[in-house]
Amino acid sequence: MGYPHKSHPRETPILSKHFGEPEARTLEGWKARGGYKALAQALHMEPVAIQEIVKASGLRGRGGAGFPTGLKWSFMKIGDGKPHYLCANADESEPGTFKDREIMRWTPHALIEGCAIAAHAIGAETAYIYIRGEFTEPINVMEAALVEARAAGIIGKNAMGSGRRVDVWVHKGAGAYICGEETALMNSLEGKRGNPRIKPPFPAVSGLFGMPTTINNVETLAAVPHILNNGAEWYKAMCLSNPKSTGSKLYSVCGNVAKPGNYEVVMGFSFKEFLYDLCGGPLPGRKFKALIPGGSSVPTITIEEAEATIMDYEGFVAQGTMLGSGGVIVFDDAQSMPRQLARIARFYAHESCAQCTQCREGTAWMTKILERIVAGEGTFEDLDTIFDLSEAMTGKTICVLSDSCGAPVVSGITKFRGEFEALIKGRRSSTVAVGAR
Amino acid sequence: MSHGPSAPGVAASAHAHDAPYEPVFTPGSARSKELADLITRYPDKRAALLPALWMVQNDRGWISEAAMMEVGDQLGCTAAYVKGVVTFYTMYHQHPVGKHFIQVCTTSPCLCAGADKVVEAFLEHTGCKELGLTSADGRYTVIEVECLGACGFATPVQINEDYVENVTPEKVPEILAGLP
Ligand SMILES: Cc1cc2nc3c(=O)[nH]c(=O)nc-3n(C[C@H](O)[C@H](O)[C@H](O)COP(=O)(O)O)c2cc1C
Ligand code: SF4
Ligand code: FES
Numbered sequence: 184m185g186y187p188h189k190s191h192p193r194e195t196p197i198l199s200k201h202f203g204e205p206e207a208r209t210l211e212g213w214k215a216r217g218g219y220k221a222l223a224q225a226l227h228m229e230p231v232a233i234q235e236i237v238k239a240s241g242l243r244g245r246g247g248a249g250f251p252t253g254l255k256w257s258f259m260k261i262g263d264g265k266p267h268y269l270c271a272n273a274d275e276s277e278p279g280t281f282k283d284r285e286i287m288r289w290t291p292h293a294l295i296e297g298c299a300i301a302a303h304a305i306g307a308e309t310a311y312i313y314i315r316g317e318f319t320e321p322i323n324v325m326e327a328a329l330v331e332a333r334a335a336g337i338i339g340k341n342a343m344g345s346g347r348r349v350d351v352w353v354h355k356g357a358g359a360y361i362c363g364e365e366t367a368l369m370n371s372l373e374g375k376r377g378n379p380r381i382k383p384p385f386p387a388v389s390g391l392f393g394m395p396t397t398i399n400n401v402e403t404l405a406a407v408p409h410i411l412n413n414g415a416e417w418y419k420a421m422c423l424s425n426p427k428s429t430g431s432k433l434y435s436v437c438g439n440v441a442k443p444g445n446y447e448v449v450m451g452f453s454f455k456e457f458l459y460d461l462c463g464g465p466l467p468g469r470k471f472k473a474l475i476p477g478g479s480s481v482p483t484i485t486i487e488e489a490e491a492t493i494m495d496y497e498g499f500v501a502q503g504t505m506l507g508s509g510g511v512i513v514f515d516d517a518q519s520m521p522r523q524l525a526r527i528a529r530f531y532a533h534e535s536c537a538q539c540t541q542c543r544e545g546t547a548w549m550t551k552i553l554e555r556i557v558a559g560e561g562t563f564e565d566l567d568t569i570f571d572l573s574e575a576m577t578g579k580t581i582c583v584l585s586d587s588c589g590a591p592v593v594s595g596i597t598k599f600r601g602e603f604e605a606l607i608k609g610r611r612s613s614t615v616a617v618g619a620r
Numbered sequence: 621m622s623h624g625p626s627a628p629g630v631a632a633s634a635h636a637h638d639a640p641y642e643p644v645f646t647p648g649s650a651r652s653k654e655l656a657d658l659i660t661r662y663p664d665k666r667a668a669l670l671p672a673l674w675m676v677q678n679d680r681g682w683i684s685e686a687a688m689m690e691v692g693d694q695l696g697c698t699a700a701y702v703k704g705v706v707t708f709y710t711m712y713h714q715h716p717v718g719k720h721f722i723q724v725c726t727t728s729p730c731l732c733a734g735a736d737k738v739v740e741a742f743l744e745h746t747g748c749k750e751l752g753l754t755s756a757d758g759r760y761t762v763i764e765v766e767c768l769g770a771c772g773f774a775t776p777v778q779i780n781e782d783y784v785e786n787v788t789p790e791k792v793p794e795i796l797a798g799l800p
Binding site: 187266275276277279281317318354355356357372435436444523526533534 | 695
C-alpha cells in the first residue's frame with residue numbers, strides 16, 4: 184500500500200508500489216520508475232494485438248462487475264469510420280471504496296498511460312477521465328500530469344512520435360453517485376442530467392455522443408501498462424485459486440478495523456489472513472461481526488463467512504456475496520446492524536435518479552421502514568415488507584442501483600435477525616408498559 | 621441526485637439573492653476564452669455545460685437563475701434546460717452559502733467511526749445549529765454528504781475544495797480556527 188501505512192510484506196504492490204512518493208507524480212519521476220515504456224511499445228502495435236494480450240492476461244474490470252477487459256475492448260469495431268471514445272470511470276462514490284483516488288493522486292501518469300494504451304486498442308483518439316466533483320486534489324494532480332504529458336508530446340496530435348492522435352482530458356463531475364453507472368456517466372459528460380440509459384444499445388455500439396464507446400474503471404486501466412511490460416503470462420500467474428481471477432487487486436478497507444487503508448494482494452488470497460494479519464484485526468477489545476466486502480452494493484456476510492472466503496471473483500460469490508469494487512466495510516460487535524443498514528438504505532434513497540418507480544419509491548420506503556425499526560417503532564410485518572420490497576426492486580429497473588439497495592439489507596436482516604427482533608420486541612414491551620395507545 | 625435546492629440561509633451580501641448578476645463570460649474575458657478552448661475538446665458544445673457551471677460557481681459563489689440564462693446562451697440551450705441539469709447534481713449551489721461550506725460524510729463506513737458526533741461538533745462550534753443553514757456571521761454552512769470516497773480516513777470533511785481527513789469531534793475547534 185505505501186500510504187498511509189508501509190506495504191505489508193504479504194502484499195503484492197504493483198499499482199500501489201509508488202503510493203506516498205510525491206516524485207512519482209512528475210513525468211520525470213514516473214519515467215524513472217519505468218513509465219511510458221508500455222505506451223511507446225503499444226503505439227506501434229495493431230489494436231487487435233493489444234486486445235489479445237489483455238484477453239490472455241485474464242484482466243477483469245475492477246469497477247464492480249468483473250467483466251473481462253480484453254473481451255470488452257474487442258466489441259469495438261476498428262475501422263468503422265466512426266469516432267470512438269474511451270471513458271475512464273473515476274466517479275468512485277461507492278461507499279467503502281477509495282482506491283481510485285489513491286491511484287490518481289499518487290500515480291496520475293499510470294492512469295494517463297493506461298488510458299492512452301486503451302484508447303489506441305479500441306481505435307479511439309479521445310479519452311475522457313470523468314472524476315467525481317468532490318475529488319479536488321486528484322483532479323489537480325491529474326491536470327498537472329496531463330499538462331506535462333501533453334507538453335512532452337506523450338499525448339496529443341502525434342503521441343510519442345507514432346503519428347497517432349491520442350487526446351486525454353479530465354472532465355469534472357458535480358456530485359451524483361449514479362454518474363458512476365456507465366450510461367449515466369456518458370449522459371453527464373454530454374452535459375445532461377445523469378440518468379442511466381436503457382440498454383441495448385450497448386456503449387460499444389452507441390455510447391458517448393452516440394458513438395462506439397468503452398468505459399473502464401481507473402484501476403482496470405492502470406493495470407494495463409504492467410501487463411504490456413511484463414506479459415500476459417506474468418499477470419495470469421498472479422492467481423492462488425481460480426484461474427478465472429488473475430492479477431493483483433486493490434482493496435479499500437474501512438470501518439471498525441485496526442488499520443484502515445488500501446491493500447494490494449493477488450487474486451485468491453485468504454480473507455481471514457487479510458483481515459487479521461494485513462489489516463491488523465479488530466480494534467482493541469472488540470470483535471469483528473459482519474462485513475460488506477465489495478462496496479455497499481453487495482450482500483452482507485458474517486465474520487465466519489468472511490473467514491472462509493477466498494478473495495477472488497468466484498470466492499466471494501461462493502460465500503453469497505461479491506468482490507464488487509473491493510471496498511471492504513467492517514462492522515464490529517459494538518455496531519448495531521439495523522442502524523448501519525438503515526444508513527446504507529438512506530444512501531440509495533438519496534442517490535436514486537428517480538427514473539424508475541420501483542427504485543424511487545422502493546429505496547425511500549425501505550429507508551423509512553428501517554429508520555422506524557431503529558427508532559424502536561417497527562413491527563414484525565415491517566421485516567416482511569422489506570423482503571417483498573427488495574424482490575419488487577430487483578431485476579426490474581433501468582440500472583442496478585435499485586437492486587443494490589436491497590442486497591446488503593435483506594442479507595443483513597437474514598443474518599442478524601436477532602438484532603432487528605430485539606428492537607421490535609423492545610417496542611412491544613414498552614407499548615405494554617405505557618398502556619394502549 | 622439533488623433533492624431540491626440547498627436550504628437558503630443568511631449570506632454575505634456580495635452573494636445575496638437580490639444583488640445584480642454580473643456575467644462571467646463577457647466578450648474577450650479570460651473565462652470566455654477558457655470556455656471557448658474547452659468546447660474544442662468535445663464534438664458537441666453542450667458537453668461543456670458542467671465545466672461552465674463550475675466556472676460560474678467558482679466566480680460567483682452560487683448559480684442563480686440569471687447565471688443559468690447566461691450559461692444557456694453560451695452553449696445554445698435554454699435556461700430551463702440548464703436548470704434541469706443544475707438541480708440534478710448536489711454540488712451546485714442554488715442559493716448563497718457560507719464562506720466556508722462544510723460537508724461531513726455520514727454514510728455507513730464513516731458513521732461506524734463516529735461521523736454523527738463530528739456533525740454535532742461542527743453544528744455547535746460554527747453556531748449554525750441546523751444542517752443547511754448559514755451561521756449569522758455568514759461564515760459557515762454545514763451539511764451532511766454521502767460517501768466522499770475517503771472512507772479509510774474517517775471521518776473526512778470537505779471544506780470548500782479541500783478534504784480534511786481523520787476528523788474527530790475534539791479536532792473541530794482547531795480546524796475552524798485555522799480557516800481564513
Ligand atoms: C449505480 C452504479 C454506480 C457505479 N459506480 C461506479 C464507479 O464509481 N466507478 C466505476 O468504475 N464503476 C462504477 N459502476 C460500474 C460501471 O457501470 C461500469 O461497469 C464500470 O465502470 C466498467 O469498468 P470495468 O469494466 O473496468 O470495471 C457503477 C455501476 C452502477 C450500477
Ligand atoms: S434503477 Fe434507480 S438509479 Fe437506476 S435508472 Fe432506475 S431510478 Fe435511476
Ligand atoms: S463513507 Fe464516508 S467517505 Fe466513504
